[in-house]
Amino acid sequence: MTKKELLNKKAKLIRNINVLKQDVEVAERLISEREGELDYLNTQLKKVNSRVNRGEFYYYLFFKKTSEISTATGVEAGDIADDDRARHNNYYFEKVAAQRRADRIKLDFDIDKWQRENDLDFAPDWSDGDQDKYSFSYNHVDKKLEVDVYTQMQSQGYFFSCREVIEQFIKDLGDDVKRVMFGVGL
Numbered sequence: 001m002t003k004k005e006l007l008n009k010k011a012k013l014i015r016n017i018n019v020l021k022q023d024v025e026v027a028e029r030l031i032s033e034r035e036g037e038l039d040y041l042n043t044q045l046k047k048v049n050s051r052v053n054r055g056e057f058y059y060y061l062f063f064k065k066t067s068e069i070s071t072a073t074g075v076e077a078g079d080i081a082d083d084d085r086a087r088h089n090n091y092y093f094e095k096v097a098a099q100r101r102a103d104r105i106k107l108d109f110d111i112d113k114w115q116r117e118n119d120l121d122f123a124p125d126w127s128d129g130d131q132d133k134y135s136f137s138y139n140h141v142d143k144k145l146e147v148d149v150y151t152q153m154q155s156q157g158y159f160f161s162c163r164e165v166i167e168q169f170i171k172d173l174g175d176d177v178k179r180v181m182f183g184v185g186l
Helices: 003-049 080-087 095-118 163-182
Strands: 057-065 068-075 133-139 144-150
Touching: 057 095, 068 080, 068 095, 095 163, 133 163, 144 163
Parallel strands: none
Antiparallel strands: 057 068, 133 144
16 A cells, blocks of 8 residues: 555545544434433423322421421321322422422412401502502512503402502512512522
8 A cells, every 4th residue: 555545545534534433423413412301301201290209308388377387308108198288289309499489388378367457458440441540560680669550451479459559568668579579698
């Protein structure tokens, strides 16, 4: 074999190796993506099954009084208490998820109580396009709760009778609302 033939063969082999290296990089990336998808599906399957294995810990909400809620730890025994908690969506794999739910329920109680005491159970009349209905949203750029006014379009959430009332609400409960509803300051 001549030197030229050897050099051509060497160049071809180097190109083949480089192509194979690129293929390996693509394959490794695809494998990594598929492993991530597999982890996600395993998590979703666990949620669908909604139960841990017998003898493993899970968390649930414990209601002491209407407005006193705490998280508790259970050990899966397959008994009626475990069955009831799972059936009523009071069964959490992680303590932080149970605590988030407890915080939201507590906040909902606090908002309802605040509205009863300060806004006289204001009930928006959606058939009255002239009635202003005030609500709030969180502006992530300005990092603050903002007052929104509605007349005919309804969003999900709480509504207040006037700007002054909702501004007082934001002063009183705004920090809790930002933390629990919008995950700000976590």
